[in-house]
Amino acid sequence: MGRxxxxxxxxxxxxxxxxxxxxxxxxxxxxxxxxxxxxxxxTFYRYFTDKREVLFDGQDQxxxxxVDGVAGAPTGATPMEIAAAGLDHAGAFFTAExxxxxxxxxxxxxxxxxxxxxxxxxxxxxxxxxxDALRDRGITDPxxxxxxxxxxxxxxxxxxxxxxxxxxxxFGDLQRETLSTLQSxxxxxxx
Amino acid sequence: MGRxxxxxxxxxxxxxxxxxxxxxxxxxxxxxxxxxxxxxxxTFYRYFTDKREVLFDGQDQxxxxxVDGVAGAPTGATPMEIAAAGLDHAGAFFTAExxxxxxxxxxxxxxxxxxxxxxxxxxxxxxxxxxDALRDRGITDPxxxxxxxxxxxxxxxxxxxxxxxxxxxxFGDLQRETLSTLQSxxxxxxx
DNA sequence: CGTGCGATGTCAGGGTCTGTCATCACCATA
DNA sequence: TATGGTGATGACAGACCCTGACATCGCACG
Numbered sequence: 190m191g192r193x194x195x196x197x198x199x200x201x202x203x204x205x206x207x208x209x210x211x212x213x214x215x216x217x218x219x220x221x222x223x224x225x226x227x228x229x230x231x232t233f234y235r236y237f238t239d240k241r242e243v244l245f246d247g248q249d250q251x252x253x254x255x256v257d258g259v260a261g262a263p264t265g266a267t268p269m270e271i272a273a274a275g276l277d278h279a280g281a282f283f284t285a286e287x288x289x290x291x292x293x294x295x296x297x298x299x300x301x302x303x304x305x306x307x308x309x310x311x312x313x314x315x316x317x318x319x320x321d322a323l324r325d326r327g328i329t330d331p332x333x334x335x336x337x338x339x340x341x342x343x344x345x346x347x348x349x350x351x352x353x354x355x356x357x358x359x360f361g362d363l364q365r366e367t368l369s370t371l372q373s374x375x376x377x378x379x380x
Numbered sequence: 381m382g383r384x385x386x387x388x389x390x391x392x393x394x395x396x397x398x399x400x401x402x403x404x405x406x407x408x409x410x411x412x413x414x415x416x417x418x419x420x421x422x423t424f425y426r427y428f429t430d431k432r433e434v435l436f437d438g439q440d441q442x443x444x445x446x447v448d449g450v451a452g453a454p455t456g457a458t459p460m461e462i463a464a465a466g467l468d469h470a471g472a473f474f475t476a477e478x479x480x481x482x483x484x485x486x487x488x489x490x491x492x493x494x495x496x497x498x499x500x501x502x503x504x505x506x507x508x509x510x511x512d513a514l515r516d517r518g519i520t521d522p523x524x525x526x527x528x529x530x531x532x533x534x535x536x537x538x539x540x541x542x543x544x545x546x547x548x549x550x551f552g553d554l555q556r557e558t559l560s561t562l563q564s565x566x567x568x569x570x571x
Numbered sequence: 572c573g574t575g576c577g578a579t580g581t582c583a584g585g586g587t588c589t590g591t592c593a594t595c596a597c598c599a600t601a
Numbered sequence: 602t603a604t605g606g607t608g609a610t611g612a613c614a615g616a617c618c619c620t621g622a623c624a625t626c627g628c629a630c631g
Contacts (some may be wrong), residue, residue: 574629576627
């Protein structure tokens with residue numbers, strides 16, 4: 190391996206987030222980020238395919254958590270229960286310490302349509318992985334996709350609630366609550 | 381209104397789709413599209429904010445159909461039934477005659493990640509409109525969002541099945557089938 | 572016939588992203 | 602110590618995307 194200043198990737202990510210928060214995503218050029226991280230613009234593009242991609246990195250672990258949770262679900266469970274096991278397993282990522290950082294990052298993402306677009310693509314990729322894992326559990330195709338989409342919807346909703354929550358409730362608790370809300374959609378509308 | 385050759389917008393859209401299919405999205409430049417439509421590149425950007433946007437136009441009508449369907453749903457229905465009314469109403473757009481054109485367009489979209497990204501954004505916007513319509517029907521917020529997402533998942537799945545279907549089944553029939561599949565996700569996994 | 576207006580053309584320029592080649596630090600080996 | 606290989610980085614050049622600013626042209630209206 191090369192022996193240059195290690196952590197170039199992490200430095201770029203950190204600096205990018207700071208600049209985006211301070212000056213806005215659009216007003217920050219890739220040259221700005223690279224300069225602040227003391228590398229060339231060209232080097233930035235060696236680590237990230239995109240200007241946007243610098244904010245979306247490490248979703249692999251989250252996807253793996255989904256898959257692991259699904260694989261570990263008890264046999265004989267309903268499709269939704271299996272997906273719920275994946276959700277529950279992935280929820281461990283969102284600890285109280287990470288919440289402030291997540292909030293800052295999410296504020297940046299929601300400030301620019303291009304970033305929201307990329308976020309949707311990443312979530313779709315997560316849904317694809319989850320659907321694959323469900324198929325491995327014997328769930329056939331229209332069901333696997335619908336179930337994966339529903340699970341990701343629960344995840345997204347929970348994430349938003351977790352960021353907005355002022356009472357320090359845990360991600361897992363919120364997610365179980367959201368999941369039970371989903372189950373009630375075919376019940377008569379509550380007042 | 382101006383009196384130049386009318387239909388510039390439509391001409392650009394048609395020409396763009398043809399070029400994308402023939403040469404690929406990435407290999408087609410905006411200058412190519414504009415040239416083929418006999419206008420300037422600058423004019424292209426007066427009609428479409430984006431190179432991608434030329435493929436995504438007229439989703440307003442689809443969103444309006446969702447909203448109308450939701451507004452016309454019977455009172456006392458469950459949230460999911462209300463959303464289903466929106467789905468059913470929107471399904472009328474997808475007639476047998478439009479299927480070949482939809483197939484060609486979808487093939488282009490799926491050929492390039494940037495276009496898939498934009499498609500996801502448009503679908504998310506549809507989900508937002510649907511969620512708003514559900515809130516107007518008195519469905520409160522976590523439910524409205526989950527329900528809208530579930531409905532869009534049904535729509536997406538149905539659309540894919542409709543394009544792939546070789547037996548000429550109608551969009552509406554397929555969508556009702558998909559919807560009932562969704563309802564079965566909390567039932568024991570069928571063999 | 573002149574004036575106003577809206578669509579288009581023209582031009583300049585910054586930003587994103589890629590290909591290509593040179594350079595440099597480090598490591599292994601003799 | 603010297604030498605060569607390897608991988609990360611720098612340095613350009615260039616195509617394409619997209620925008621702002623101003624000029625121009627065709628049509629409508631009085």
